[in-house]
Amino acid sequence: MSTFTAPKGIPEYYPPRSADFLAVRDTLADAARRAGYGYIELPLFEDTGLFARGVGESTDVVSKEMYTFADQGGRSITLRPEGTAGVIRSVIEHGLDRGQLPLKLYYSGAFFRYERPQAGRYRQLQQLGVEAIGVDDPALDAEVIAVADEGYRRLGITGHRIELTSLGDADCRPEYRAKLLEFLRGLPLDEPTRQRAELNPLRVLDDKRPEVREMLADAPLMADHLSAASKEHYERVKTHLSDLGVAFTENPWLVRGLDYYTKTTFEFVHDGLGAQSGIGGGGRYDGLMAELGGAELSGIGFGLGLDRTLLACEAEGVTPAGQSRCEVYCVPLGEAARRHLVRVSGDLRKSGTRVEVAYGGKGLKGAMKSADRSGARFALVVGERDLESGTAQLKDLSSGEQRTVALDGAADEVRAALEASP
Template identity: 60%
Template sequence: MSKYQAPKGVSEYVPDRSSHFDYVRRTIINAAELSGYELVELPVFEDTELFTRGVGESTDVVRKEMYTFLDRGGRSITLRPEGTAGVMRAVLEHNLDRGQLPVKLYYSGAFFRAERPQAGRFRQFYQVGIEAIGLADPRIDVEVIAVADRAFRDLGLKEYVLEITSLGDERTRSDYLSDLREYISGINLDEDTRERAALNPLRLFDDKREEIRAVMSKAPILMDYLTPESAADFDKVQELLTVLKIDFTVNDRMVRGLDYYTGTAFEFVHKGLGAQSGIGGGGRYDGLMSQLGGQELSGVGFGLGVDRILLAREAEGLVLPANAGLDLYIVPLGVGDTALALAEELRGRGVKTDLAFGDKALKGAMKSADKSGARYCIVLGADELASGSVQLKEMHTGESTSVTLSALANELIRRISDYGEHL
C-alpha cells in the first residue's frame, strides 16, 4: 500500500460498488426529469458570504462545518456545504426568475462539511437535489415530496418513512420561538445544552436524553401557532399526499438544520441506518431569495443523500438490477491485432465489447471472458480467419452457434435487442 490515503472522511467509489452508486444517482435524476426539472451545473465553491447569509449564521453548518479559505486574490471562498443557496444565486444571476414560474431545477454533485466522520456521514458527500422556485403553492410542495418518494420507490427501498411538519411563516415562528424560549428558561439545563438552546431552541426536541424528552414533551408546539393560511396549506399538503398514496406521519417536533426553511418541511428517514438515518429532506423557504438580494419569491426543494441511499439499499439487501454489462468478449489466439480491429468495428456499431490482451493462453482467456460477465464470447484464431466464421458462444448456457464474421455484428445486434426488451 502506498503511504497516501484519501483525506479523512471522504466518500469514494470504485468498482464494483461505483456502478451501484451511479445507479442510485441516475435513478434519482430520472425521477426529477420525469417531473420536468432541468439540470443546473454549479461551482463547488462560492463566496463565503453566500452561505453565511443564505444558510444562516446561527446554524452549525455555517458556524463550524464549512471549508473556508482565502484564494490567491484574497477572497473568502467556501466549499459548498449544501445546494439551495448556490441555486438561488444562479437563478438571480441569470435572471431565471424573470420568466415563467415556477423555475424547476435539479443539481447533482459533491458537497463538503467538516464534520467528524462516521458511517453515513462524510466530509465530502453526494447529493441530488431539486428546487421549484417562484410559486407558493402547496401542490408544488407535494410534487417535490412525490419526486423524492418516486426515486426511493424506483430504487426498491421499503424501510423508510416520510415525516412532515409545517414551520409556519415568519410571524408564527417569532411568536412561537419567544414562547418556547420562555418555557426553556424555566427548566434546569446543563451549560452545554443551554448554549445549544440559546442558538436554536428547537434543537432540544431532538435531544436523545430521556429526562430532556420528558420536559420537552410538555413544551409548546409550533403547530399550535400556525396562522390560518399556513394551517390551510399544511392541511392541503396532507390531503394531497393521501390522494397520491404517499404514506407520511406528522412530526410536530421536527428540527431542520438550515435557517431558511418556512412552511412545509419534510424528512425521509431510513430504518436500517443507525445514527445517520436521514436519507433526504427539504421544505419550503420564503425569505431566501430576498435575503440574497432578489425579489420576494418563495421556493421549495429537497436534497437527497446519495451515499446514504446507497447504504440504505445495501442495508435492505438490494443488489444491482440485471446490469447492462458487456455484450461480447473476444478471445484472440495469436491474432491480437485483428481482434482489436474487430472489437473496434463492433463497438462502433454499439456492441459493448472487450477482449483479452497480452497473448493469454486460451484457458486463461476463457476465464477472463467468464469473469468479464459478457453475454457472449468468441474465440478468434487462424482457423476462424481462414474459414471466415466463428463459434458465437452464449456464456451462461454454454451453447455455441456458427456465425460468419461478416454477419457477426448484425447477429449480435439482433440478440442484444432481444434481451434488451426483457430487461
C-alpha cells in the same frame, strides 16, 4: 504500498460498486427530469457569507462543520456544505427568476462538512437536489416530495418512510418562537445549548442527546401554533400527497438542520441504516431569496444523500445498476484475430452494445475467466482456424452453448443473439 491514502471520512467508489452508485444518481436524476426539472451545475466553493447568511449562523453546519479558508486574494471561501443557497445565489445573479415560474432545477455533486466520520456520515458527501422557485402552491410541495419518493421506488427501495410537518410562516413563527424561548429559559440547559436557544430556539428541538430530549418532553410544538394560512397550506399538501399515492407520517418534532425552512418540511428515513437513518429531506424556504438580495419569491426543494441511498439499497439487497458493465466479451487468439475483433467491437459499440476485448495476449483459458468476471452474456472467440474458415465462435456464457457464425457478419449475429436472449 502507496505512501498516500484518501482523506479521512471520504468514501471512494470504484468498480463494481461504482456502477451501483452511478445508478443511484442517475435514477434519482431521471425522476427529477421526468417532472420537468432542468440541470444546474454549481461551484464547489462560494463566498463564506453566502452560507453564513443563507443557511444560518445558529446551525451546526455554519458554526461547526464548514470547510472555510482564505484564498490567495484574502477572500473567505467555503467549500459548499449544501446546495440550496448556491442555487438561489445563481438564480439571483443570472436573473433566472425572470422567466416562466416556477423555475424548476436539479443538481448533483459533492458537498463538504467537517463531521466525525462514521457509517453514513462523511466529510465529503454526494447529494442530488431539486429546487422549485417562484410559486407558493401546496400541489408543488407535494410534487417535490413525490419526485424523491418515485426516485427511491424506481431504485427498488421499499423500506423508507416520509416524515412530514409544517414549520409555520412569518405570521405565526414569531409568537411561537417567543413561547418556545420562554420554555427553554426555564430549563437547566448547558451554556452552549442556551446560546443556541437564544439564536434560534428551534435548533434545540433537534438536539439528539437523551438528557436534553427528556427535558423537551413538554415543549410547545409549532404544529400546535400554526396560523390559519399555514394550517390550510399544510392540510392541502397532505391531501395532494394522498392523491398522488405517497404515504407519509406526521412528525411535529421534525426541525431539519438548516434555518431557512418554513411551512412544509419533510425527511426521508430508512431504519435499516441505524443511527444515521436520514437518507434525504427538504422543505419550503419562502424568505431565503429575499434574504440573499433577490425578489420576494418562495421556493421548495430537497437534498437526497446518494451515499446513504446506496447504503439503503444494500441494506435491502437491491442492486441499482441492474446490468453488467459488459454484454459481449471478445477473445482474440493471435494478432490477426485481434485486428478482426477490435473492428467488430467498434461496430457493436456504435450500436450501443457494451463490449470488452481481451487485451495483452491472454490465452483462451485466462480470457474466458475474464469473460465470466465481466458479467458478459456472450463471448465471441476467434482463433487461427476460425480465420482460415472465415468464422467465429459465439458462446452463451450462461448456458454454455456455442455456435459458429460468419466472421464478416459477427456483429449482426451478436446483436441478434442479444435481442433474443432473456
